[in-house]
Amino acid sequence: MSIQHQHIPGDDDDHDEGGAFIDRDDMGHEAIQMTRIKKNNKQRLSDTSDEVPLMVDPPGTNFNQSGNNNSQHQTQPRGFFRKAPPKPRQFPLNDPNGVHRKNSNTSSTCTSCLLLYPNSYHRSKQASYLFTYVGPLVFVLLVTMGKEWHDDYLRRKRDNEANSQKYEILTQEGPKQVPSSKIRVGDLVVIQKDQRVPADMILLRTTESSGACFIRTDQLDGETDWKLRIAVPFTQKLPSDDDVCQIRGSLYADPPHKDIYSFIGSLRIDSTLQHPDIDIPLGVENTLWSNTTLASGTAVGIVVYTGPDTRAIMNTSHPKTKVGILDSEVNRLSKILFLVTLILSFVMVALDGFKGKWYINLFRFLILFSSIIPISLRVNLDMGKTFYSAQIERDKEIPETIVRNSMIPEELGRIEYLLSDKTGTLTCNEMELKKIHTGTLSYTDDTMDEVTNRLRQHFQLIRSFQENAGSSQSSTNPFIRYGKSRHGETASIYDLVESLALCHNVTPTEDTQGGIQDEVSYQASSPDEIAIVKWTEKVGITLFKRDLGFIQLRLDAGVSREGEMPQIRDYEILYIFPFTSESKRMGIIVSNKESGEITFIQKGADTVMANIVQYNDWLDEECDNMAREGLRTLVVGRKRLSSDSFNRFKDDYEKARRLVVDRDHNMNLVVERHLEHDLELLGVTGVEDRLQEGVRTTLELLRNAGLKIWMLTGDKVETATCVAVSSKLVSRDQHIHTVAKLQGAHEVNNEIELLRRQLDCCLVIDGGSLQLCLDHFRQEFIEVATKLSAVVCCRCSPTQKAEITQLIREYTKKRTVAMGDGGNDVSMIQAANVGVGLVGKEGKQASLAADFSITQFHHVSRLLLWHGRNSYKRSAKLSQFVIHRGLIISIMQAVFSALFYFAPIALFQGMLLVGYTTVYTMAPVFSLVLDHDITEEIAMLYPELYRELTKGRSLSYKTFFTWLLISVYQGGALMMLAVWLFATEFVHIVSISFTALVLNELLMVALEIRTWHKAMVWSELGSLFIYFISMWMLPTYFDLSFILSWTFIWKVAVLTGISSIPLYIIKILSRIYAPPSYAKLT
Secondary structure (H helix, E strand, O other): OOOOOOOOOOOOOOOOOOOOEEOOOOOOOOOEOOOOOOOOOOOOOOOOOOOOOOOEOOOOOOEOOOOOEOOOOOOOOOEEOOOOOOOOOOOOOOOOOHHHHHHHOHHHHHHHHHHOHHHHOOHHHOOOOHHHHHHHHHHHHHHHHHHHHHHHHHHHHHHHHHHOOEEEEEOOOOOEEEEHHHOOOOOEEEEOOOOEOOOEEEEEEEOOOOOEEEEEOOOOOOOOOEEEEEOOHHHHOOOOHHHHHHOOEEEEEOOOOOOOOOOOEEEEEOOOOOOOOEEEEEOHHHEEOOOOEEOOOOEEEEEEEOHHHOHHHHOOOOOOOOOOHHHHHHHHHHHHHHHHHHHHHHHHHHHOOOOOOHHHHHHHHHHHOHHHOOOOHHHHHHHHHHHHHHHHHHOOOOOOOEEOOOOOHHHHHOEEEEEEOOOOOOEEEEEEEEEEEOOOOEEOHHHHHHHHHHHHHHHHHHHHHHHHHOOOOOOOOHHHHHOOHHHHHHHHHHHHHHHHHHOOOOEEEOOEEOOEEOOOEEEOOOHHHHHHHHHHHHHOEEEEEEOOOEEEEEEHHHOOOOOOOOEEEEEEEEEEEOOOOOOOEEEEEEEEOOOOOEEEEEEEOHHHHOOOEOOOOOHHHHHHHHHHOOEEEEEEEEEEEOHHHHHHHHHHHHHHHOOOOOHHHHHHHHHHHHOOOOEEEEEEEEEEEEEOOOHHHHHHHHHHOOOEEEEEOOOOHHHHHHHHHHOOOOOOOOOEEEEOOOOOHHHHHHHHHHHHOOOOOEEEEOHHHHHHHHHHOHHHHHHHHOOOOEEEEOOOOHHHHHHHHHHHHHHHOOEEEEEEOOHHHHHHHHHOOEEEEEOEOOEOHHHHHOOEEEOOOOHHHHHHHHHHHHHHHHHHHHHHHHHHHHHHHHHHHHHHHHHOOOOOOOOOOHHHHHHHHOOOOHHHHHHHHHOOOOOHHHHHHOHHHHHHHOOOOOOOHHHHHHHHHHHHHHHHHHHHHHHHOOHHHHHHHHHHHHHHHHHHHHHHHHHHOOOOOHHHHHHHHHHHHHHHHHHHHOOOOOOHHHHOOHHHHHHHHHHHHHHHHHHHHHHHHHHHHOOOOOOOOO
């Protein structure tokens, strides 16, 4: 299979060779001498007038005692920039988060690129060093691009591994080994056991004489059961594989499409001396789809579809990007910060009177205030999300949990609607037959021994009849079966058990390891069928062997004395009609080799079988009784066929099979016309699917946490209602309002009006009525339904599940989580804000499509109440601190510029500005991802605390403007006090104010921490140590003799105390007089 990746041209493929020439004066930069400016000085600092500008050294420049610049004779080389900084290359392949990242950084990226423009002017007009502003942006882009490159590299590596796998193909010259990327349509490929099928193929030969083989489809449809595939009869009968290369003919296949359960084709073999032209119809049972695995034997197939035309690739859809609500909130705040930057820059120019080339100053102020826009916020949030995901996967309380979408862990803390499947999600999907009803008697777990006794009586009657008659008459002798009324129930039991042992697609398998035969296991497409076959084995009729054309039953109940070998009864399989979700039934035609009797057996849902079996007066009642007990019901019927009636059916059915257009429809019509009517009703089975561990406790916890729970299932109303009650989805005294079998819009309207008057009930609605509600009263229905505490939707199709999920999202604007374990739940999982897949009996399809994969339903409570809480609150606090970190330094810059006649001169330059957002404060701020406000025991014990999270108060406009005011106060206090109180050391304004700024940030982080972690302590101390060491490494900005003086220490302490101590006092008072909801619990 050729997996090709289309090259996506990046924006860096072509660049303008033009650029801005940077001319610098001999001094290399503006020299702004830091001398006290008297109030009567009328000279304004301006570099935009046509006159020679006042030469002033930038703050932080060291001076000698005479006031002369030590470096005034140094020169700097000229620079020439031919290219603008290249835009980051995009890697959109299979990246659900690429668009999201692009949108979330729109304001910051555009602003940073735009603000580079003024630096292209004369060096004397430069606001600061170019790398000061380019550095953070480049760092953010490099981190993002690095992550994208790593993901793309891993994808490319997997593609190369898949494309280079060797396969054997048959040619006229003999077998050859080729990589899968070289396989083409028409090639004859040999597939070995446990080898992946590289392309869509038609099965021609297998090592089994019957032409049958089994494949595993878990990587295609998520189902773990083995599927039976059948080779083309003509090619299977050829003497060897090499003879296939000598055949001349043509193969017709329908156009490529997504449906993996249907295929229409035909194989035409050209005439030879031995045979005329042969047309062989092909169906899905003759196919080997790409990405499936051969489970038994060796197979030869001819390739019909490759690459993007294969079913596997066509079903690989790219789901919509899921963007967390916190990311959307941060995007909105970033837009506000962009406006703040623009307005503040405009105000500074306006206060200066729009003098000279004011628009140049506007751009320079935009550069100086660009730290307001938190460019590094995206990197911090992404790193935080990765950390939260790792914590979830390492949690020993929820083992084997997998985070497949690490971009939305915060969503787990904002959920208000839980939509869950029933079978395999709330229940274990471990089936056990609990009850049967034959029309006269019912048998349960306590009386199943009676079934075995009845079967023994049946075989004893046969044996005695044969002995008395002196012949080996068939066990189906009418006298034995129906001649004596007292034996009628015994015959009914035998007929039902025999039919259940024959009508299925179960195959017994025996694996041998080390020459020792293991226990026989069963493979089937449904756990219901395995449960039924195991029950027939338990009562005395065992499925012994099965092949493509026959079934052998072992009659264990017929053993009358110890040591006697049980009888083996052979049946020939004439036709099989598999179960489909549309037909809701399966059938089989078998011929008893002993008696030659041909029988059609069918089982299916009661809603379908009620119209197929003969009239009776007990079926509906018994099915309802079993459904109320929480059992899944199957109705079993039988019809004996004469040779003439079977031959007529066979002729018509074979004609329909040879059709190319509407083949399946015509085949179904033939079955309905000849077979599916007037079946003898043999009985009803009830299979139990027990609840998963902790389901009741989990649902109660989630309900107390404020979640509204919906159960969406394909089961019937009675079964779903029973499970809803037993699982405590419905509270003890809560009324259940059932809506079923509605016929028109007026009935729907009446039910909706009735629901408006009883919003404290649980709604149970079937699929047909639900569709009427969605078609005619969509808005009214969802308005009422979303106010109910619990809703159960029965007989739902996968499309309806997804539609309901999307409808709840659109109408309520609330966050939803969808849970399921089967392929029919994938659409619902992808439609929800958060998808949770369970690894269950139905395979891994739901797990692979979900954002989070778990193994037990009760794990979702810890996922939401503990990990969801921490992820949301930590990200909210992290976002606020990163925003605060940029705001406070910009406020200091604004105050500094205002004090010096609104001159766009940088306060902090070079490594100070870069180091502030990286090595000095990054570790302490990021250590907030370790903080938690309550313990996990309290979070699980008091789920009511989760209700507060759904209100979104941890990151809101209120908290944003609170932090904005804090930044204005602290930035203004630090700068104005540094200028007014320490005017005699004005030359050291940078070292004093910057040191106070760094200490203030470290103290603010400590103020917000609720639970200290050793990593937090080390990050605070480590950042402080790095800062003090850097003072010795940056003599340009710090005068070591002054830093080591007591004057520096006490002045920094005063500035830091005035900026941070009031906030500590306010925090203590708020905890005393307005404590949070969890304060008393901690």
